[in-house]
Amino acid sequence: MGFDLKRVLHYGLIPAVVGLGMLGLYFSEVEWMQTLASPAGAREFGLIENLQNLLLLAALALCFRSAGIEEAPGWRKAWRVLTVLSLLVLMEELDWGMQYYAAFSGTIPNEATPFNLHTQGDFSRYFKRAMDWSMVPVFLILPLCKGRLPLRMRPLVPDAHSILLLVVAFTVSLTAHNMEDAGWPNNGSLLYNISEFREIFTYWLGLLYLWELARRRRAEA
Numbered sequence: 553m554g555f556d557l558k559r560v561l562h563y564g565l566i567p568a569v570v571g572l573g574m575l576g577l578y579f580s581e582v583e584w585m586q587t588l589a590s591p592a593g594a595r596e597f598g599l600i601e602n603l604q605n606l607l608l609l610a611a612l613a614l615c616f617r618s619a620g621i622e623e624a625p626g627w628r629k630a631w632r633v634l635t636v637l638s639l640l641v642l643m644e645e646l647d648w649g650m651q652y653y654a655a656f657s658g659t660i661p662n663e664a665t666p667f668n669l670h671t672q673g674d675f676s677r678y679f680k681r682a683m684d685w686s687m688v689p690v691f692l693i694l695p696l697c698k699g700r701l702p703l704r705m706r707p708l709v710p711d712a713h714s715i716l717l718l719v720v721a722f723t724v725s726l727t728a729h730n731m732e733d734a735g736w737p738n739n740g741s742l743l744y745n746i747s748e749f750r751e752i753f754t755y756w757l758g759l760l761y762l763w764e765l766a767r768r769r770r771a772e773a
Contacts, residue, residue: 556713564716567756571724574600574749578728579736590748592739596651600748605645607755611762612638618766627769634762680747683754691718691757707772711764714757721753 577589578600590598615638619631646652694701695712728749732738742748 559711559713560716562760563711563713564720567717567720567753568724570603571720571749571752574603574752575724575728575731578742579731579738581737583739586737586739586741590739590741592741594651595741595745595748596647598741600742600752601645604748604751604755605642607752607759608638608642608645611755611759612642614759614762614766618762618769622769680750684750687718687721687754687757691715691761707768708765710761714760717753717757717760721750721757724753725750 574589577585580586586592588599590600595601612635615631615635619628619635622628622631643649691710691714694709695714698706698709698712701709725747728746732742732746
């Protein structure tokens with residue numbers, strides 16, 4: 553594939569720097585740095601969690617704007633559906649506001665009654681597994697096979713630079729698991745939730761895919 557410097561930055565270099573930075577903060581021996589990344593007992597208020605929220609908020613704004621300027625009825629409906637889905641995922645990440653209610657009411661956020669779906673029972677484990685298995689065929693295989701696909705499908709295929717972000721996501725996630733298993737210093741806020749590092753790049757990849765779709769639609773207008 554031909555490399556585009558702008559996309560190499562967005563899909564590769566910037567995510568890698570951010571991922572390594574989050575690893576450095578969380579697994580440092582400096583308490584304030586660990587707290588900055590993910591506060592003990594209140595990980596929802598750290599950089600790792602809030603970076604995910606910012607990516608989802610950007611996706612929500614992008615879909616909402618695209619729905620407003622889209623002229624094709626079918627695509628306009630699709631952007632509206634994506635807007636709603638982005639909002640639902642964002643609210644799930646925010647525990648539908650319960651984490652902020654807990655903070656302002658003086659209770660410990662992690663002791664608040666769960667008010668979301670993705671942490672109930674085995675749903676989270678199955679959802680993350682489904683996301684992992686779907687990312688490879690969608691963001692790796694499809695871009696590599698784009699030339700063999702029907703013409704009508706090609707505008708929906710992710711940009712080939714997505715492969716760079718997949719590599720970054722896999723590397724950072726694997727490194728985070730290995731560092732935790734090896735006993736690198738941390739405050740324990742991500743115990744059993746070390747996959748939060750992977751979620752950053754899941755949302756990053758989704759945002760860039762939506763950005764590519766919006767860009768293609770503007771080019772066709």
